[in-house]
Amino acid sequence: MSEKIAVLGAGSWGSILASVLDENGHDVRLWSYNPKQVxxxxxxxxxxxxxxxFKFSPSLVAYSDLASALDGVQTILFVVPTKAVRSVAGQVATILQKTKNQPALIHASKGIEQKTYKRISQVLAEEIPAANRKSITVLSGPSHAEDVARHDLTLVTAASESLDAAKHTQQLFMTTYFRVYTNPDIIGVEIGAALKNIIALGAGALHGLGYGDNAKAALMTRGLAEISRLGTSFGADPMTFIGLSGVGDIIVTATSSNSRNWRAGDELGRGEALDDVINHMGMVIEGLATTKAAYELSKKRGVSMPITEAIYQVLYEGKDIRKAISDLMQREGRSEF
Structure with missing residues (x-):
């Protein structure tokens, strides 16, 4: 059944998800704060x-006015940068309170809010009262916008505390090339989605430094162990981290130049200054802020995350990358599990 859907955020992922929904016959309104982009x-x-x-269908309409984009919608998909989620959600809440509309909420952003260490679903729940929305679902998994745009086979997860909400998201997005599974573990899916960007930064740095496949495999495997440790400390299901939003998302993000986090790490490994890397990218590098949040959170919760700590030291304390790698390799021996 066709729905009226607002997609908030017209970056690479937001615009391509809007295109998938449009191809599925939905009435899609793509919102951007940038009038020139609209x-x-x-x-x-x-x-x-x-x-x-990439050419979008003429049936996909973009809006710069948020109230117009939200008019009468049944579902709202948030795909804005993590740092903008609270602000945009607050604006959405004000509009929904006036219109008395109660849409389903989905988000496909990947990050942890700075200082509060909240997951995005928690931010949405805080900013948009339950009286003005239905349940909240996260859409996540190994997916580059560029690949989805050319209809490459893509599998992702819809996670929600409500199975009906997860199935609703599944039905909205399923196509012959875009397959959606459901998962009740919203905590694990969101933590995996956010923290894999840290590992992608590290993998890119290893490539920039000239390290080979052994080093990258080691980083991804031990990085996944860190993500799982932090996630399970919040009650996440350990099985989630060997699924699409865990190992799957790490593989796609930590091995591809389509990942801006990987590209940022690669430039750092080649000796570029962090400020120059940020300026070159021209898009949000979520892994930078996520590294800081995850490092601080690991210290607060007493969770061992040596790779995350090393990347934090490189990004925020000016530690030499090669010294950070050397220190990691020379830590005291321990059991793998």
Whole structure:
């Protein structure tokens, strides 16, 4: 059944998810704070800064006015950067309180809020009262926007405390090339989605330094162990981390130049200054803020995360990357499990 859906955030992932929904016959409103981007989407049907050489369907309409984008929608999909989620959700709540609309909420952003260490679903729940929304679902998994744009086979997870909500998201997005599974472990899915960006930074740095496949496999495997330790300390299901939003997301993000986190790490490994890397990217590098949040959270909860700590020291304390790697390798021997 066709739905009226607002997609908030017209970056690479937001615009391509909007395109998937549009292809599935839904009435999709794509919102961006940038009027020039909205004009380009509506007149040229392109989003060149984020997705090169891709034409969107003329049936996909972009909006710069949030209230207009939300008018009468049954579902809202948040795909804004983590640092903007609380602000945008607050604006959405104000509009929903006036219109008395009660849409389902989905988010496909990947990060942890700075200082509060809240997961995105927690931020949405705090900012949008239950009276103004239905349940909250997270859509996550190994997926590059560029690959979805060319209809590469993609599998992701819809996680929610409500199985009906997860199934609703599944039904909205399922296509011949985009397959969605359900999962009740929203904690594990969100933590895996956020923290894999830290490992992608490290994997990119290893590539930039000239290390080979052995080093990258070691980083991804032990990085996954760290993610699992932190996630299970919050009550996440350990099985989630060997699924799509755990090992799957690490593989795709830590091995591909399509990942801006991997590209940022690669440039750091090649000797670029962090400020220059940020300026070159021209898009949000979620892993930078997530590294800081995860490091601080690990200290607060007493969870051992030596790789995360090493990457934090490189990013925020100016530690030499090679020294950070050497220190990791020369830690006291221990059991793998």
């Amino acid at each position: 004009e380009e989407l509506n007149t040229e049907h392109t989003n060149a800064h984020y997705i090169k050489n």
